[in-house]
Amino acid sequence: xxxxxxxxxxxxxxxxxxxxxxxxxxxxxxxxxxxxxxxxxxxxxxxxxxxxxxxxxxxxxxxxxxxxxxxxxxxxxxxxxxxxxxxxxxxxxxxxxxxxxxxxxxxxxxxxxxxxxxxxxxxxxxxxxxxxxxxxxxxxxxxxxxxxxxxxxxxxxxxxxxxxxxxxxxxxxxxxxxxxxxxxxxxxxxxxxxxxxxxxxxxxxxxxxxxxxxxxxxxxxxxxxxxxxxxxxxxxxxxxxxxxxxxxxxxxxxxxxxxxxxxxxxxxxxxxxxxxxxxxxxxxxxxxxxxxxxxxxxx
Ligand SMILES: [Zn+2]
Numbered sequence: 001x002x003x004x005x006x007x008x009x010x011x012x013x014x015x016x017x018x019x020x021x022x023x024x025x026x027x028x029x030x031x032x033x034x035x036x037x038x039x040x041x042x043x044x045x046x047x048x049x050x051x052x053x054x055x056x057x058x059x060x061x062x063x064x065x066x067x068x069x070x071x072x073x074x075x076x077x078x079x080x081x082x083x084x085x086x087x088x089x090x091x092x093x094x095x096x097x098x099x100x101x102x103x104x105x106x107x108x109x110x111x112x113x114x115x116x117x118x119x120x121x122x123x124x125x126x127x128x129x130x131x132x133x134x135x136x137x138x139x140x141x142x143x144x145x146x147x148x149x150x151x152x153x154x155x156x157x158x159x160x161x162x163x164x165x166x167x168x169x170x171x172x173x174x175x176x177x178x179x180x181x182x183x184x185x186x187x188x189x190x191x192x193x194x195x196x197x198x199x200x201x202x203x204x205x206x207x208x209x210x211x212x213x214x215x216x217x218x219x220x221x222x223x224x225x226x227x228x229x230x231x232x233x234x235x236x237x238x239x240x241x242x243x244x245x246x247x248x249x250x251x252x253x254x255x256x257x258x259x260x261x262x263x264x265x266x267x268x269x270x271x272x273x274x275x276x277x278x279x280x281x282x283x284x285x286x287x288x289x290x291x292x293x294x295x296x297x298x299x
Pocket of ligand 1: 077078088089090
């Protein structure tokens with residue numbers, strides 16, 4: 001079921017409340033997480049983590065004041081002025097199609113009717129995904145698209161905080177079972193060009209919210225692929241064949257562990273399935289998927 005929100009403002013701390021608390025960032029350092037390389041031994045940690053750490057170290061009021069200067073209180077999606085930084089304005093918030101139960105317990109796709117009990121959609125039965133369960137905050141509508149675009153192209157880095165926290169709420173059941181958080185990787189060439197893996201940024205925020213470990217490098221794109229946009233389902237699967245891998249010397253990091261895979265958008269599921277397959281081959285016991293938004297078939 002998709003719920004259109006009542007007029008309220010989303011903040012990274014939940015629905016509109018007084019102030020933004022102490023969890024703000026005084027540092028405008030480029031929080032690009034590193035997803036390059038094959039660091040098989042050191043626990044990976046991106047710059048975003050350090051940025052979050054720095055934020056926590058600041059007294060709430062001074063941090064709030066500085067963040068106010070760095071990020072004027074405008075809506076994270078449309079740029080309209082709002083009461084506080086890195087939230088959504090009432091209009092954008094009400095425009096988000098939040099996904100709530102009842103939904104398919106495997107695919108996370110909403111059902112129009114609540115028939116009670118644990119439900120699996122016909123689509124999930126006919127073509128079971130490689131991952132165990134998928135959840136997303138909202139349907140891929142205009143507002144969600146705007147947020148993802150802004151995050152991806154890096155002009156609103158603090159969006160990772162807003163979106164990641166929404167994901168942590170929508171994915172709380174998956175997080176409760178997860179041993180490790182892993183973002184869908186970019187190929188290092190694309191990462192170099194774009195300088196920013198949005199999935200890694202979201203993964204860091206989601207992991208941080210639950211005190212879980214995030215591993216930015218265990219899953220790697222070992223081959224460059226064509227952009228998936230415009231490809232058919234079969235072409236997408238073919239395009240990704242062998243493109244994602246867990247290096248033999250990194251297997252111990254996921255062996256027997258339940259992995260929560262993170263991405264910004266779920267479209268056909270090709271990338272998510274290829275990633276989940278690589279993680280399972282790498283020894284993970286199971287893989288769940290949490291995205292900010294997802295295309296809802298038939299909508
Ligand atoms: Zn807005």
